[in-house]
Amino acid sequence: MKKISKFINNNLAFLTLLLVCGLCALFITAGTVTNGGFITLDGNDADIKPYTEEFIENANDALYRIMNEDAPTDEIVSAVFDEPAGQGFSTTIEDILNRRLPDGNNDNGRGWQCSKYTAYLATGRKDYSNTHPDYGPVNGKDVAAWLVRNYGFKYIDQPVEGAIGSGGFNTTYGHTAMYLYSTGTNTAMVNDANYVPLKVSTHSMNIEGWVWVVPSTYNPTPIPTPSPTPTPVSVDEYVVKKGDTLGQIVKDLHWCDGCKLFGDDGYTQKLAEYNGIKNRGLIYPNQKIKRL
Numbered sequence: 001m002k003k004i005s006k007f008i009n010n011n012l013a014f015l016t017l018l019l020v021c022g023l024c025a026l027f028i029t030a031g032t033v034t035n036g037g038f039i040t041l042d043g044n045d046a047d048i049k050p051y052t053e054e055f056i057e058n059a060n061d062a063l064y065r066i067m068n069e070d071a072p073t074d075e076i077v078s079a080v081f082d083e084p085a086g087q088g089f090s091t092t093i094e095d096i097l098n099r100r101l102p103d104g105n106n107d108n109g110r111g112w113q114c115s116k117y118t119a120y121l122a123t124g125r126k127d128y129s130n131t132h133p134d135y136g137p138v139n140g141k142d143v144a145a146w147l148v149r150n151y152g153f154k155y156i157d158q159p160v161e162g163a164i165g166s167g168g169f170n171t172t173y174g175h176t177a178m179y180l181y182s183t184g185t186n187t188a189m190v191n192d193a194n195y196v197p198l199k200v201s202t203h204s205m206n207i208e209g210w211v212w213v214v215p216s217t218y219n220p221t222p223i224p225t226p227s228p229t230p231t232p233v234s235v236d237e238y239v240v241k242k243g244d245t246l247g248q249i250v251k252d253l254h255w256c257d258g259c260k261l262f263g264d265d266g267y268t269q270k271l272a273e274y275n276g277i278k279n280r281g282l283i284y285p286n287q288k289i290k291r292l
Contacts, residue, residue, distance in 0.1 A: 091122070092218070096122060101200045104200065113134045119147075122147050143166050154213060160218075161181060163213065167207060187207065238291075240288075250267060250268050
């Protein structure tokens with residue numbers, strides 16, 4: 001008896017499974033389908049108690065929710081969660097990047113759908129539904145427009161680090177993510193959630209056809225305009241000023257640019273001789289120097 005008891009205790013799960021399988025096989029082979037769709041041994045309708053029916057109904061409702069088939073519609077969410085930002089809301093690209101959470105974060109077990117996570121990155125708010133704590137304010141494809149409508153964000157043509165994007169407009173729910181950097185023509189490294197179920201993740205993704213928004217405070221740093229190279233002043237006669245030297249005049253007026261025969265110093269000497277200057281190191285204010 002001790003051996004039998006020990007065997008049953010050690011194999012209880014297996015024996016239970018075997019019993020259930022045996023009962024199922026019995027009903028399938030010997031049972032009869034009733035008008036109500038149940039299988040019984042005598043062919044009569046099953047007598048289901050009200051509390052059993054309630055349990056089945058609740059189980060079906062739970063399965064329906066798990067399959068995400070009762071996700072809130074845009075109309076329902078808009079009526080509850082569309083809140084104008086008012087005068088008090090302000091954020092920056094730097095604020096968005098600083099809210100980024102480490103990969104694997106699941107909000108202490110509450111979970112992150114993509115729209116909940118990017119709405120949190122953009123606004124700092126993460127709670128939108130008591131019934132479904134992992135849900136965001138709208139479907140992923142509508143997050144960018146929701147931020148423009150309610151929080152004063154603005155669209156940009158090309159995404160920048162920290163921009164929030166929405167895509168998948170030809171699907172039911174779409175997707176949303178924060179842009180980090182480009183990895184190809186239509187791909188980018190992004191930070192979002194639900195890539196790993198209900199957790200934060202960083203990965204490369206196709207962003208073709210996405211729209212991108214940034215806070216209204218964002219202004220790109222203008223590209224500095226290079227200063228044009230000044231065009232050399234070309235004159236044939238120069239009036240000496242106090243402190244001038246003949247060599248500096250030649251250099252400043254580019255009179256010897258490209259001299260091939262005698263160079264700057266040789267040109268200066270020839271210039272002195274041409275202008276009747278006996279000592280090229282001695283010139284006077286208001287003296288006129290003519291170019292060779």
